[in-house]
Amino acid sequence: MPGQTLFDKIWGRHVIADLGDDYALLHISRHLMHDGGGRGLAMIKSAGQTVRNPDLTFATFDHVISTEPGRTHDTLKPYAQRLYDMRSEAKRWGIKLFDLGQPGQGIIHVVGPEQGITLPGTLLVCGDSHTCTHGGMGAIAFGIGATEVIHVLATQSLVQRKPKRLRVTFEGTRHPGVTPKDMILHLIGQIGTAGGTGYAVEYAGSAIRALEVEGRLTICNLSIELGAKIGMIAPDEKTFEYLKGRPFAPTGALWDRAVADWRALASDADAVFDREVTVDVGKIVPQITWGTSPEQVIPVTDTVPDPASAADPDKKKAMQMALDYMGLTAGQRIQDAKIDWVFIGSCTNSRISDLRAAAAVAKGRKVAGHVRAWVVPGSENIKRQAEAEGIDRVFKEAGFEWREPGCSMCLAVNGDTIAPGQRSVSTSNRNFVGRQGPGGRTHLASPAMAAAAAIAGHIADVRSI
């Protein structure tokens, strides 16, 4: 029998029933919910069903909450009913909810690993496409729709088709200024936003092994921007070290048993993938998106591409529409684009290492006068840790605004928006049309690049600051 991939091993452990045609009924070992979840829970009740495993579901508030400093009942008001609904439903069913101001509150994809809820070998789902983030812990994790959420609540299982397997091997050493965000944006630029469609992606290679856990979470976070709803990285000593002592991680003898099991969670040497891609990390320079799809990305040293250079007429048309929306001209230096906003946050880049990297650039400098710059920590714990390290003061002294944890301006559903026509450099994951508010223009980049742009007042190369 040929070797198995990491994906196959974890998938196999969760198959309740083979449904034929590559479909399986899968057991769900972790289910995460955010503040949109009250509706699903209420529907379970009205359908006369029950939440089968409240012990395996965890919830917090992130999407619609205000991130205003010192947020109060009034700042939460517009969407407060959702929070009340979620609170009462979580209580009714006995679901653990990390509420505002408590350790454990934050962006659900930051909280899962941080709390030790996301463990290697789990099959984890959540009604949010960036659930792929958790794959960085050595789990199969993917986003699901609202009806699938109800299926999970009622049955602790899900009907899914087994995807094909794609391995992306990152080899070589990163140059200074090049971050995990640049690695994954570069990959998306190379194989496109549909390059991973139909696959579960495993990221491997020396450059992945060299990454700390937080960087691996950033890599996996953007898997959905490759068209793959699953991205994962084999767990290793760094993963175990990261998890040890986290509130929901196993302890004592169970910890030892768990680690022994987790060590076997790697693709076998003779495992066969349906597709292989290799990336030379030494050739990557800091990345910045110029268009309205994450695949429209260039090195920050480049000029804005010319649609005339595209062979496919549809691609040409898409490029021109993106240029028009973004208010850019083919051939202009991307670094000449003046900005109005900087957003440092989101499930992609709001962890402590991200904030440290941005603060290192901001330290002793000032945000340009015409730029408004926000730092939104990913969780209550990260906020507290950053404040203990004095990182909040570095940002505030430089003119950044230090906010409360939440999704905030990544998807702008809570009212944190940029105005039509305004330009933002953001550490989030989507530069879609209207993503940060109708008419808003988003450039995706790493935390250090975002901080550099805030200070320069235009898109900038962090290496020249």
Next chain:
Amino acid sequence: MKAFTELDAIASPVMRQNIDTDIVIPIHRLRDVAQAELGPYAFEPLRYLPDGSDNPEFPLNKPAYKGAEILVADTNFACGSSREGAVWALMGMGIRAVIAPSFGPIFHNNCFQNGVLPIQLDRADVLAIAAELEGATRPGANSEPRLAINLHDRTVTTPSGRKIEFKVDGIRRDALLKGLNEVELTLTREREIAAHQAKARAAAPWLYPTR
């Protein structure tokens, strides 16, 4: 769930690559508008001009495509966010089937949960279908921009009578044809779920937190 068997209806091409679900339904509409009322906001950024009037260039606003129940789209349709509201918004404007070279993976699953049929075809076929539909709207054309979809024999028939076969997973096809509710089906497997969980709990007790 409403069953899907056969559909002979007006089909509108919206040929743009990587249309994301933020375009299909903007997040603030999903937040503020009831599920059944999302139709008027489907494709909002493409469908309306800044002053709120219909964008005459957007295919679904053209008289020839009025009442379209089938959408023909380009690569990676409905990529991005998992929002099921993207399917609800399309349903709200009358769409029952979408034909594209590839789909966002979560949207693809969400369609089947709502009785909407996503049909994946080779890009060359999708482009040919779109061209035929556009041709049928030209003055003097003696056909309508209609497609006939038959899920029983898995075919799409174009205005010129060309029949294109498509693949659809058996389990999904069966559920659509019968209008089955997946949650109710799975609830009948409770004994298997319980047995699996008992085994999994014994093999990896650390996955089951005690509170």
